[in-house]
Amino acid sequence: EDKELVIAIDGPAGAGKSTVAKRVADTLSYIYIDTGAMYRALTLKALKQGLNLADEDEVAAMAKETEVKFKKVNEKEKVILDGVDVTDKIRTNKVSNNVSLVAKIKAVRERLVKLQREMAAQGGVVMDGRDIGTVVLPDADLKVFLNATVEERTMRRYEDLKESGEEVDFEKLKEEIIRRDEIDKNREVSPLKKAEDANEVDTTNLSISEVVEEILNLCQEV
């Protein structure tokens, strides 16, 4: 019988992490954990409370009092913030444009990383984010770093937002994505970077199925 693997997927915004991670998890009957959704949920709450995101102590204190969970409802994974379903609300561009400020706070990361490790403890898991292969699950059986050109990543995000009814300017969105990547790559605590032992996949010209296939092949080699 095949061993249940722990798979870590990292990369910048719009590289295809969540779409691909979800498909891989479904194919293998593993659980999928979207760590970005956890940072987004805390950001939604901070914005709602009108917190000053530059005040790290204030945001950290809020995070300490907050519960973020995942719950499967009718086969769909829901994000639950303090008991309330916020699955759709965390995907707005407003949350995207502020999440990196919350995610750079050390105490916030410590709290979420602890939860993430607990969620992965039983194996048979695909987890995606920015620091999964480097910090959260350094002993993962397979590490993948997904990438794509910023043009392609912006186009993907542009289409996603349009579909959810949010019209944004392409060039402005591109600048916002570049800015978010910069904050994620340059922060002091667990910055976005490829783990030394990660397999890098450039998804710019690949379909979702092709990326999924590539990852399933890598699983076979493990």
Ligand code: CDP
């Ligand atoms: O879907 P998208 O790639 O736009 O972002 P996400 O995966 O939902 O993550 C949103 C933000 O959360 C990132 O830009 C990071 O600032 C932060 N994040 C992080 O710092 N560490 C993680 N493991 C996951 C997300």
Ligand code: CDP
């Ligand atoms: O999680 P991350 O921000 O890395 O990306 P995502 O939200 O999974 O993917 C962004 C969009 O790109 C989704 O609408 C995917 O369907 C699409 N995508 C694609 O067109 N081609 C790929 N190879 C991967 C994703």
